Amino acid sequence: MNTFSIIFLIAIAISFSIQYWLSRRQHSYVLKHKNAVPDAFKDKVALDAHQKAADYTVEKGRLGDIESLFGMILLIILTLGGVINWLFEFWANLGLSTMLSDLAAVASIVVLMTLLEMPSSYYQTFVIEEKYGFNKSTVAQFFKDQVIALALITSIGMPLLALILWVMDSVGELWWLYAWAILISFSLLMSWLFPTVIAPLFNKFTPMEDGSLKDRIQGLLARCGFSSNGIFIMDGSKRSGHGNAYFTGMGNNKRIVFYDTLIESLEEEELEAVLAHELGHFKCKHVIKMLVASSVMTLISFAILGWLITENWFFSGLGVETQSNAAALLLFALVSPVFTIFMQPISAYFQRKFEFEADDFASQNAKASKMISGLVKLYEENASTLTPDPLYSAFHYSHPPAAIRIAHLEGKS
């Protein structure tokens, strides 16, 4: 323990208190508005659907509170409790090379954390989602997903980590600049490979059949001057009743993906409007802007780590006795979210700004009225609350709250 340990504990307490306070506000705001559908939705959403959304929101929020409390305790046990230190020493004493024992130590923590997070993810799927009629997954499917995800993290993440550790050891003081370049190239490669290599490990993608919907979509793509590598339907209903549509990939490997659940619940013109919104994110350069912003943030993080890695107090303050590059990377990844919580509302603000711009694009290239009716259906079917707490949504929501978003679209129609 040193001064940095105290600062770390205070930062954890502040970060947890803010999140807990916001969650309490959300909880009581949603319940307070549970018994009346807001005016803007009076003739569109039934009272029982509105009440279901309130209960679902509150129940998910409660689980979220427990998860963040648990996460806070776990982080303290891993660091100040000495678990990370013990694991690094354990592997170092086995007589392996430094590289192998470092990789094994990091892998042990990743596996440990994945296992500890599993019960809450299980509860979310088979208790909460089940209760509200969203869960379509089976226990076998759930564990299969977990195993594939862990295998992916290990087979892709470990070689990447090994490369970064090697660079840190070999290129001298400016290692963080090289490591940053490697990480950015790697994440670009991953987003390029995602639609054709990674996503198919979890879901089946079927090209959309010819017909009026496909014609309509191709018309929209032509109007917007957008080329893609195909329009696909994904078997989202294998796991959940929640519907969505998205763009994936980059460069010449872009795909348009509709969840089968979305196709079932929306009319053709509504699907067209939803897709026009997604196209808006590309056309308004949101994807590039987010990419640049995250590259800059990563560069700043690496530069800070380049400094911290030479400071003994950083390690000892977080319960690690022997300085090493691998321990520094791990500690930094685990601990930095505690110090950057103030970034959350800023990033959420920009995401919501992008959503408005994409809605503007959608209303220029499809019908705003269909965007509205499609959104209302999605809010209702996904049991998303129409009445979030203003502060909670300002802090956490990547999309504008329902009433504000619809009012904005109504101004465009």
Ligand SMILES: [Zn+2]
């Ligand atoms: Zn959007």
